[in-house]
Amino acid sequence: MNQPKKVLLINTHLKYPNWSEGTLNAAFHQKAKDFFEANNFEVLETKVEDGYDANDEVEKHLQADIIILQTPINWFGAPWIYKKYADEVFNSGLASVKFLTGDGRTREDATKQYGSGGKMQGKKFMVSATWNAPQASFDDPKQNLFQGRSTADVLIAITSNYRFCGVEVVPDYNCFDIFKDGDIAGTLENYPAHLTKVFQI
Numbered sequence: 046m047n048q049p050k051k052v053l054l055i056n057t058h059l060k061y062p063n064w065s066e067g068t069l070n071a072a073f074h075q076k077a078k079d080f081f082e083a084n085n086f087e088v089l090e091t092k093v094e095d096g097y098d099a100n101d102e103v104e105k106h107l108q109a110d111i112i113i114l115q116t117p118i119n120w121f122g123a124p125w126i127y128k129k130y131a132d133e134v135f136n137s138g139l140a141s142v143k144f145l146t147g148d149g150r151t152r153e154d155a156t157k158q159y160g161s162g163g164k165m166q167g168k169k170f171m172v173s174a175t176w177n178a179p180q181a182s183f184d185d186p187k188q189n190l191f192q193g194r195s196t197a198d199v200l201i202a203i204t205s206n207y208r209f210c211g212v213e214v215v216p217d218y219n220c221f222d223i224f225k226d227g228d229i230a231g232t233l234e235n236y237p238a239h240l241t242k243v244f245q246i
Contacts, residue, residue, distance in 0.1 A: 049086060050085075050086050050087070051087045051088075052087075052111040052112070053089045053090075053091070053113070054074055054091070054115065055115065055130075056071065056091070056115045057093040057114060057115065057123055058071070058094065058115070058124065059094055059117075059124035059126050065117065065119075069117075069220070069223060069229065070115050073115050073173050073175070074090075074115045076233055077173070077240065080237045081111075081240075089105045089108065091105065097130065099133040099136070102130070103134060103138045103143055106168075107143060110168060111168070111169050112170045113170070113172075113173060114170070114171070114172050115173045116174050116175075117174070118199075122202065127203075131206055135206055143164070144165060144210045145164055145209065146164060147162040148160060148161075148162050149161030160208065162209075163211025164210065165211040168212045169212065169244060170207040171216070171217060171218065172203055173217065173220075173236070174200070175219075176219060176220065176221050176223065178191075179222040179225075180221040183196055196217055196219050197216070200217055204217075215244065216239075
């Protein structure tokens with residue numbers, strides 16, 4: 046009998062009372078959980094704010110076929126607790142040689158590229174993010190702030206950790222303009238269709 050596929054859902058929202066309570070990111074997290082359970086996946090979960098053991102998180106990553114980070118974008122990146130989480134988990138994965146064997150380069154073979162030492166091939170990673178920024182601020186050279194950059198460009202500090210370890214990064218999903226004119230309900234409703242497409246489920 047085939048074992049069910051596994052997905053690791055990581056919610057890295059950090060609560061700021063009376064400003065950012067985490068309900069929106071929790072809703073996207075739950076929508077993903079419902080989707081994967083309906084498709085017979087075993088769901089592994091981590092809520093970073095509630096605490097974690099870095100070695101246990103390494104094992105969750107190794108078990109998972111798919112990894113999804115649910116995050117708000119605070120000052121153009123994930124909350125600081127996610128940087129701490131990533132440093133501790135990826136350092137554990139490096140020390141144990143479970144995520145990677147090094148940066149991929151060798152003195153014996155100059156063709157080996159930096160970032161080719163990963164051991165996590167076959168896994169897929171995606172970011173689902175909530176933004177104050179409107180969608181129109183991306184992919185447009187006339188926009189002053191991002192100057193034509195995409196959401197994938199802005200998220201590269203997150204996704205590079207996974208690509209460095211051999212994981213395939215699939216297109217991100219984004220809920221834009223959440224404090225003003227964003228279509229939050231529609232974006233949440235359309236989330237399963239994106240998951241179906243990028244993970245070919």
